[in-house]
Amino acid sequence: MKLLGLNREEVKQVFKEGKVTITVYGLGKMGLPLAAVFADHGAKVIGVDINERVVEMINRGENHVKEEPGLDELVKRNVEAGRLRATTDGVEAAKQADVMVILVPTLTDERGNLKLDPVYDVAYKIAQGLEKGDIVITEATMPPGTTESLVPILEKSGLKLGEFGLAHAPERTMTGTAIRDITGQYPKIVGANDEKTLEAVIGIYETINRKGVIPMSxxxxxxxxxxxxxxxxxxxxxxxxxxxxxxxxxxxxxxxxxxxxxxxxxxxxxxxxxxxxxxxxxxxxxxxxxxxxxxxxxxxxxxxxxxxxxxxxxxxxxxxxxxxxxxxxxxxxxxxxxxxxxxxxxxxxxxxxxxxxxxxxxxxxxxxxxxxxxxxxxxxxxxxxxxxxxxxxxxxxxxxxxxxxxxxxxxxxxxxxxxxxxxxxxxxxxxxxxxxxxxxxxxxxxx
The missing domain is CATH 3.40.50.720 (NAD(P)-binding Rossmann-like Domain)
Structure with a gap:
């Protein structure tokens, strides 16, 4: 169900009713816990990763991020319930999703110059499945201004920004405490391209985070x-x-x-x-x-x-x-x-x-x-x-x-x-x- 245009309370309701499909790109130490938490709160979640072994493990209900307490059970429960699955096909996952979250690793050189190829690659895949009313969220930490640099790529879908939403909601997690951090250790930070996108994204994160959301300008x-x-x-x-x-x-x-x-x-x-x-x-x-x-x-x-x-x-x-x-x-x-x-x-x-x-x-x-x-x-x-x-x-x-x-x-x-x-x-x-x-x-x- 498309969330753009819904208020935060409406978003929370359809989220909990299982009417929202979220694709999480990147199933590493931060991405998999986030995907599992989304699924545990009612969303249908498609995890995307380029590592076939990781995808196979998750589809068997197995967690590959062993240093994360509680993640074994969370993955197993939501895979068995049919709320969480994984794939290597990022384009098809985008076509099925209402919300796309980018949480792929970003690499840097010795002076912090970011190599954004993984992020751009995901953006191109999303553009091939982007529909009116979809929301794209970056969670990967990047230099300020990077998220908006994805707009020309996403607009290759034929849509203009505003017909789809764009937001940044930085992950504020550490390895070993990711589930705790995602669900209520700190409030979530959110910034979006317009008010209707911000309202919907607030609803998404207020659903999974007990500490709520801090909206940014x-x-x-x-x-x-x-x-x-x-x-x-x-x-x-x-x-x-x-x-x-x-x-x-x-x-x-x-x-x-x-x-x-x-x-x-x-x-x-x-x-x-x-x-x-x-x-x-x-x-x-x-x-x-x-x-x-x-x-x-x-x-x-x-x-x-x-x-x-x-x-x-x-x-x-x-x-x-x-x-x-x-x-x-x-x-x-x-x-x-x-x-x-x-x-x-x-x-x-x-x-x-x-x-x-x-x-x-x-x-x-x-x-x-x-x-x-x-x-x-x-x-x-x-x-x-x-x-x-x-x-x-x-x-x-x-x-x-x-x-x-x-x-x-x-x-x-x-x-x-x-x-x-x-x-x-x-x-x-x-x-x-x-x-x-x-x-x-x-x-x-x-x-």
């Missing part, structure tokens, strides 16, 4: 919200890192100072650490930088420089720790704990571990790695040798905050390791415990 404003969220995080992490380096110089413990400062309600100092990784925080600042014409976003650029420098500082701490026990870095056996960019998630995009391993090897160290979510092949791909024990290790470098690393058996490690040096790049260990066992313990922000 334009599509571009909605795009800016998600980008600015990432910029805020990056700048504040950079501030924490810079203050942590200052604390090292002046003999202070940054975490002690930060925790006390944060008891004041206007202070929100973030956690310093080994660096910033992932698809989001290190990327979104470049959207702002690259789009700047008359302004010079100096603060944002500096924040990127600071955060990108932190892996190098971890290597410096490793050299310092080894010097304490009379060992040079060259020829030392270094065990890096963690390959992924953050704890609990098997994702390597811009992981600070990668440059840390590379630089340790440039200094002539023998680098080993272990990560509970990874394999020997993962370690080798990044230039390290897989190792699951601490025998003959000279220094341990913790680069990912996996929960398993918070409970390391330091007594056992003290007996196995050749030298007792720990560089805690994620502040997961208790310093006094390590030091009582004779470890040289270093972390970002602690002299």
């Amino acid at each position: 334009s599509i571009k404003a909605a795009e800016a919200v998600k980008v600015f969220e990432g910029v805020y995080r990056d700048v504040n992490i950079a501030l924490a890192n810079e203050l942590a380096l200052w604390c090292e110089e002046h003999g202070l413990d940054a975490l002690e100072v930060f925790q006390a400062a944060n008891t004041q309600p206007y202070c929100h100092l973030h956690m310093p650490g080994a660096g910033v990784g992932g698809h989001c925080i290190p990327i979104y600042p470049w959207f702002v930088i690259n789009l700047a014409r008359k302004t010079n976003p100096r603060l944002i650029k500096t924040a990127r420089e600071i955060n990108d420098s932190m892996p190098h500082h971890v290597v410096e701490l490793t050299i310092k720790g080894l010097n304490e026990v009379g060992k040079p870095l060259k020829g030392s056996n270094i065990l890096v704990l963690g390959l992924t960019f953050r704890g609990g998630v098997r994702e390597f995009t811009k992981s600070p571990t990668i440059p840390i391993i590379r630089e340790l090897k440039e200094w002539g160290a023998n680098v080993y790695a272990y990560d509970p979510l990874c394999t020997k092949e993962d370690a080798e791909r990044f230039g390290a040798e897989w190792k699951e024990d601490f025998k003959d290790i000279d220094a341990i470098v913790i680069t990912t905050d996996h929960k398993e690393f918070r409970n390391l058996d330091l007594e056992k490690i003290a007996k196995e390791a050749r030298n007792k040096v720990i560089v805690d790049g994620r502040n997961v260990l208790e310093p006094t415990t390590a030091e009582k066992l004779g470890f040289v313990y270093l972390r970002v922000g602690r002299a």
Whole structure:
């Protein structure tokens, strides 16, 4: 049923009655949870993905995004109920849909220049099935202005914008909490090309999100919200890192100072650490930088420089720790704990571990790695040798905050390791415990 022209309450009603068909393009870590949530609230959902294996699994009721709690059951239930199915045929899916949601991965180079080929490819497919009254929604995070750049492609359908609706509703989710985030952790941000599209899209998202919707004045404003969220995080992490380096110089413990400062309600100092990784925080600042014409976003650029420098500082701490026990870095056996960019998630995009391993090897160290979510092949791909024990290790470098690393058996490690040096790049260990066992313990922000 076409939703353009309906008010939000009418949209909610026909949605719950199963009269709305939604196609979700991209069935990855964010797309599949969204598709399953739409289906669980009554919509008929067609998921589109280029990966045939993913499509086959979903049509069997199997979830391929294993790190998402509750998604196994959600996929199985809605496939069995006939509300969720998958296909590789994006054109046919568009023909059957009333609403098309684009949530495909977007790739960037080192300076955040977005490669939008996957988004444009989906837009061309949608144009071949677009009908009057349909609504196209982008959820993928993109530089402000990108969604509206799809209009000429979509108008190849023979329709003009206004005969179909266009909106941006940025995903505000994290791997591991996607279902929670989609259904009510935060309100949904929505911007649309006109009031009737905005009204209908508000109805769609109010159906699935308990926190409701924040309507924006334009599509571009909605795009800016998600980008600015990432910029805020990056700048504040950079501030924490810079203050942590200052604390090292002046003999202070940054975490002690930060925790006390944060008891004041206007202070929100973030956690310093080994660096910033992932698809989001290190990327979104470049959207702002690259789009700047008359302004010079100096603060944002500096924040990127600071955060990108932190892996190098971890290597410096490793050299310092080894010097304490009379060992040079060259020829030392270094065990890096963690390959992924953050704890609990098997994702390597811009992981600070990668440059840390590379630089340790440039200094002539023998680098080993272990990560509970990874394999020997993962370690080798990044230039390290897989190792699951601490025998003959000279220094341990913790680069990912996996929960398993918070409970390391330091007594056992003290007996196995050749030298007792720990560089805690994620502040997961208790310093006094390590030091009582004779470890040289270093972390970002602690002299």
